Amino acid sequence: MGVIETAKTRARRVEKVVDLPLEQPIALPVGRILDGDCVEAMRSIPSASIDLVFADPPYNLQLGGDLNRPDGSHVDAVTDDWDKFDTFKAYDDFTQAWLVEAKRILKPDGALWVIGSYHNIYRVGAILQDLGFWILNDIVWRKSNPMPNFRGTRFTNAHETLLWCSQGEKAKYHFNYRAMKTLNDELQMRSDWVLPICNGAERLKEGGHKVHPTQKPESLLYRVLLSTTEKGDVVLDPFFGTGTTGAVAKRLGRQWIGCEREGVYREAALKRIAKELPLDESALTTMQAGRSAPKVAFGALVENGYLKPGTELFDKKRRWTATVRADGSLASGKQTGSIHGLGKELQGAPSCNGWTFWHYETGSEVKPIDAARQLYLLAVED
Amino acid sequence: MGVIETAKTRARRVEKVVDLPLEQPIALPVGRILDGDCVEAMRSIPSASIDLVFADPPYNLQLGGDLNRPDGSHVDAVTDDWDKFDTFKAYDDFTQAWLVEAKRILKPDGALWVIGSYHNIYRVGAILQDLGFWILNDIVWRKSNPMPNFRGTRFTNAHETLLWCSQGEKAKYHFNYRAMKTLNDELQMRSDWVLPICNGAERLKEGGHKVHPTQKPESLLYRVLLSTTEKGDVVLDPFFGTGTTGAVAKRLGRQWIGCEREGVYREAALKRIAKELPLDESALTTMQAGRSAPKVAFGALVENGYLKPGTELFDKKRRWTATVRADGSLASGKQTGSIHGLGKELQGAPSCNGWTFWHYETGSEVKPIDAARQLYLLAVED
DNA sequence: CACCGAAGTGAATCCTGGT
DNA sequence: GACCAGGATTCACTTCGGT
Numbered sequence: 084m085g086v087i088e089t090a091k092t093r094a095r096r097v098e099k100v101v102d103l104p105l106e107q108p109i110a111l112p113v114g115r116i117l118d119g120d121c122v123e124a125m126r127s128i129p130s131a132s133i134d135l136v137f138a139d140p141p142y143n144l145q146l147g148g149d150l151n152r153p154d155g156s157h158v159d160a161v162t163d164d165w166d167k168f169d170t171f172k173a174y175d176d177f178t179q180a181w182l183v184e185a186k187r188i189l190k191p192d193g194a195l196w197v198i199g200s201y202h203n204i205y206r207v208g209a210i211l212q213d214l215g216f217w218i219l220n221d222i223v224w225r226k227s228n229p230m231p232n233f234r235g236t237r238f239t240n241a242h243e244t245l246l247w248c249s250q251g252e253k254a255k256y257h258f259n260y261r262a263m264k265t266l267n268d269e270l271q272m273r274s275d276w277v278l279p280i281c282n283g284a285e286r287l288k289e290g291g292h293k294v295h296p297t298q299k300p301e302s303l304l305y306r307v308l309l310s311t312t313e314k315g316d317v318v319l320d321p322f323f324g325t326g327t328t329g330a331v332a333k334r335l336g337r338q339w340i341g342c343e344r345e346g347v348y349r350e351a352a353l354k355r356i357a358k359e360l361p362l363d364e365s366a367l368t369t370m371q372a373g374r375s376a377p378k379v380a381f382g383a384l385v386e387n388g389y390l391k392p393g394t395e396l397f398d399k400k401r402r403w404t405a406t407v408r409a410d411g412s413l414a415s416g417k418q419t420g421s422i423h424g425l426g427k428e429l430q431g432a433p434s435c436n437g438w439t440f441w442h443y444e445t446g447s448e449v450k451p452i453d454a455a456r457q458l459y460l461l462a463v464e465d
Numbered sequence: 466m467g468v469i470e471t472a473k474t475r476a477r478r479v480e481k482v483v484d485l486p487l488e489q490p491i492a493l494p495v496g497r498i499l500d501g502d503c504v505e506a507m508r509s510i511p512s513a514s515i516d517l518v519f520a521d522p523p524y525n526l527q528l529g530g531d532l533n534r535p536d537g538s539h540v541d542a543v544t545d546d547w548d549k550f551d552t553f554k555a556y557d558d559f560t561q562a563w564l565v566e567a568k569r570i571l572k573p574d575g576a577l578w579v580i581g582s583y584h585n586i587y588r589v590g591a592i593l594q595d596l597g598f599w600i601l602n603d604i605v606w607r608k609s610n611p612m613p614n615f616r617g618t619r620f621t622n623a624h625e626t627l628l629w630c631s632q633g634e635k636a637k638y639h640f641n642y643r644a645m646k647t648l649n650d651e652l653q654m655r656s657d658w659v660l661p662i663c664n665g666a667e668r669l670k671e672g673g674h675k676v677h678p679t680q681k682p683e684s685l686l687y688r689v690l691l692s693t694t695e696k697g698d699v700v701l702d703p704f705f706g707t708g709t710t711g712a713v714a715k716r717l718g719r720q721w722i723g724c725e726r727e728g729v730y731r732e733a734a735l736k737r738i739a740k741e742l743p744l745d746e747s748a749l750t751t752m753q754a755g756r757s758a759p760k761v762a763f764g765a766l767v768e769n770g771y772l773k774p775g776t777e778l779f780d781k782k783r784r785w786t787a788t789v790r791a792d793g794s795l796a797s798g799k800q801t802g803s804i805h806g807l808g809k810e811l812q813g814a815p816s817c818n819g820w821t822f823w824h825y826e827t828g829s830e831v832k833p834i835d836a837a838r839q840l841y842l843l844a845v846e847d
Numbered sequence: 848c849a850c851c852g853a854a855g856t857g858a859a860t861c862c863t864g865g866t
Numbered sequence: 867g868a869c870c871a872g873g874a875t876t877c878a879c880t881t882c883g884g885t
Binding site for chain 2: 153201204205206219229235244
């Protein structure tokens with residue numbers, strides 16, 4: 084799983100596609116945002132060179148007139164030209180074009196993620212099946228705080244759909260089952276993910292206005308990348324926008340490539356990603372299959388940024404310390420485990436409540452990690 | 466577009482249907498299960514005669530399920546080239562065939578529901594859009610007790626998807642907004658429904674084995690029928706199975722028609738539905754009356770003494786005042802208008818809900834005039 | 848600084864009937 | 867079909883200003 088391709092082997096394969104001198108390996112434009120149309124941009128990428136494509140294409144919302152809230156205020160809708168298509172046929176052609184390129188550049192064991200709403204996801208899903216992609220799961224992002232239906236005419240549109248696909252029915256793919264289970268309170272991660280929409284400090288703004296109308300939450304990308312890529316993998320996002328994929332990829336030690344036509348988005352993305360710090364080695368190590376694992380939804384705190392991977396935890400008297408890892412497990416020297424299990428091990432105690440045992444520093448204060456859980460529960464509890 | 470909810474429009478719609486038999490008798494096979502292929506069966510149904518189609522089509526093609534092409538020829542996994550293209554092609558043809566008939570038999574303001582999983586729902590969704598159906602919502606049935614993924618190779622497949630569609634972009638449709646809001650603890654019903662799968666006493670069994678492999682829970686149909694049909698409406702289910710649609714329809718005072726080719730299922734369904742008792746008139750009426758708020762003219766409150774002509778109204782911050790006039794209009798200085806219109810004018814807002822904007826004093830309390838409407842509604846219902 | 852209330856906002860296919 | 871007027875409609879969260 085997750086074998087990283089060497090530049091040498093990549094070059095050998097690429098050479099047949101792109102007519103280049105034998106000795107000159109093609110360098111993937113890793114850590115760069117390619118300008119222009121994503122189909123054109125992807126054509127410059129060698130075949131079978133990408134581990135994961137994550138795509139957030141235009142949804143083709145087909146909105147009508149203005150919409151006001153009951154209090155009379157105006158809803159700031161997606162009116163950008165990039166979301167306008169004349170017909171379903173036009174949208175289908177566009178979709179097929181980028182999916183064909185995505186399929187070509189993916190490694191045989193690579194995977195595709197696409198996110199969409201009911202406006203477009205059925206068309207995308209049918210087309211990618213036609214192209215031979217094999218749907219592994221459809222994932223529902225259940226928004227904890229969606230916009231209501233102001234006119235009372237339909238059900239609140241409270242979710243979006245993600246499709247996770249392999250290259251074909253028999254194709255291999257990567258799935259970090261253990262990390263997902265750890266992240267989900269020792270229960271199998273389900274196909275419905277409850278996550279808040281992107282707002283607050285995470286939302287990129289310029290002069291008080293959102294830079295991109297549809298910025299995705301980092302927690303969503305966090306789960307996507309953690310579940311289906313390995314450290315060092317190359318992730319390409321054909322609709323990079325303000326670079327959520329790049330930011331989370333960098334944080335998680337994945338390599339990234341973006342495609343984006345709009346200069347404003349490109350600039351915002353580069354600035355954003357530059358600020359991002361990769362997690363260190365120990366934080367990135369996730370639970371491997373078969374090991375003991377946390378028994379609580381501590382992972383949700385990590386995923387949602389309440390406690391960052393790499394954070395140092397310690398008991399009240401600072402006799403022991405441990406590091407938070409990306410999947411919500413803890414590491415202390417060579418010992419690893421859940422917040423409860425590791426606390427128990429270190430103390431040689433029959434049991435340990437990790438929530439009250441482990442502390443962290445926030446500002447000048449020292450708090451039990453239970454404080455972070457309380458914050459999280461306040462925000463997410465439904 | 467077009468949500469229809471008032472008793473007035475409802476009556477008008479029924480009138481037209483009731484008129485039909487006078488000129489051109491139609492005998493809808495209400496309360497019956499039509500034998501044979503559903504496309505053939507639907508051909509016997511008059512055009513524009515059905516209020517709702519609920520469909521739970523098969524999607525087990527790749528597991529060897531049998532299927533006939535629209536022309537009647539049998540798709541054989543052995544003799545046909547059973548590659549993916551053929552599989553999808555055959556399924557698409559089948560899907561298109563039944564959707565075409567469903568569209569024909571639906572009234573102009575009728576609606577379609579389809580349920581499926583990621584194996585088939587993307588194909589179904591794209592095809593129904595191509596046929597002109599307009600997706601109003603996609604609904605996620607989030608299973609509270611799904612089957613785990615035993616091999617740990619993917620996310621637990623914990624949901625199914627329903628599509629709710631009108632006849633077209635401009636078509637009218639029915640949505641019992643109030644009923645759904647009431648059902649959801651006075652919050653808008655969302656597009657994700659958490660419901661348990663069908664098991665226990667509800668699950669039909671014969672000799673210890675389940676009669677149908679994919680029997681849907683009655684709670685699911687309950688919500689579908691309550692949200693998008695009215696009492697007396699005709700609901701057709703082309704893949705009737707063991708008759709969950711019929712059972713719930715009968716209970717809710719809706720008429721039903723089924724199509725089912727398997728004799729075993731037909732028998733089980735008839736037996737099941739026979740046992741079902743319709744809710745009595747008062748239970749049904751009470752349920753609807755409490756949940757669908759009839760439109761109240763502000764004038765009716767004045768007329769009935771709930772607000773006397775001459776009463777001073779004002780907004781919450783008392784920036785504006787207005788006087789109630791005998792005909793239910795308001796006057797503020799030289800400006801006059803309806804409760805909504807005057808509120809809108811004074812604020813210079815694009816719209817205004819007069820019911821919550823205007824307040825009045827009663828005793829020592831200040832209340833929105835909506836409070837008076839509620840009192841009026843309580844009195845009128847009894 | 849804490850607390851409280853008001854204001855703002857998010858991928859939204861968001862009204863109906865009569866002239 | 868365009869236009870107009872009457873009428874009905876919101877949830878969870880963040881930020882900001884006042885006390």
